[in-house]
Amino acid sequence: MTLQEQTQTADDTTSEQQSDKRVRILRATETLIVRYGLEFPMSRIARESGIAVGSIYNYFPSKSALVLGVYQHLASQINAAFVATDDAGSDDPKAMVMAYIHSYIEFFWADADRAILFEYLTNLPMIETPEVAEVFKPLRDYNRAIFTFAQEQGVLKSFAPRSMAGFVGGGIRNALKWHRATQNHLSDEQKDNIAQMSWASIAA
Structure with missing residues (x-):
């Protein structure tokens, strides 16, 4: 050598x-x-x-820098889990939104500690909002794109895509939290029920 x-x-x-x-x-x-x-x-x-x-x-x-690093570490996992599932060849708007919803369910059910960490960090005033917004930008851009596309195709309500994505995400996390409080297992049928309820709340 x-x-x-x-x-x-x-x-x-x-x-x-x-x-x-x-x-x-x-x-x-x-x-x-x-x-x-x-x-x-x-x-x-x-x-x-x-x-x-x-x-x-x-x-x-500093501790603030460390907490921002935790945000960035978590965001990199979230961005990889959701944005990487984009099927560039898909032209079915409902399928795209449902794939996003199912990915969301899988991600937050797979690791209880990660779900708790996300809830804690998103309610933490320690980090300035612009910095937090920046680390989640890939996910935000992706879900806005698929929700906007689905609206243009007439399959989603005409609310702001960002608000719909936030509503769906919050609803899924809350449903999983309550389920996890009483059961350790989430069947495929139960996952599909949560996904269908999420879709029904935003479908046109």
Whole structure:
């Protein structure tokens, strides 16, 4: 191996280690937020992640920056789960909206802690709204596009697409929360019932 290759390998290893530490810090913070809200010190994150407090500040200079990092980490999962399901070849507006609704149900049912984290963060005044809006922009642009298309095809009510998407999302999360409070299993039939109720609330 040449010196240049050795240097590149070392650089790649360092980059991977830094990325791993950052993810560990974020996951530890997410776990603590689900358990305690924001009522925990940075030293608790250090214990949970196995990373020294001083090192945490190298990645996140403040608690606000860390919370924004958690937003961004969660948003990247949400954007990947929903936006990546876009079927560019589909011209069936109902199918597109229903695929989005089913993806939403699957995503928030799959991980109870993630659902709690999302609800907590979206009600948190610690981060400025423009910053939060920016991290969710891919999802917002995607659902606005499919809801607008469905309206143009006459299959959805003529309300603001953003409001409809928010209404559907909130309704799904609330339905799943109450179901999870009494049952650990959600059958395909129950998922479909939630999806059909969501569709019925916005269909023209």
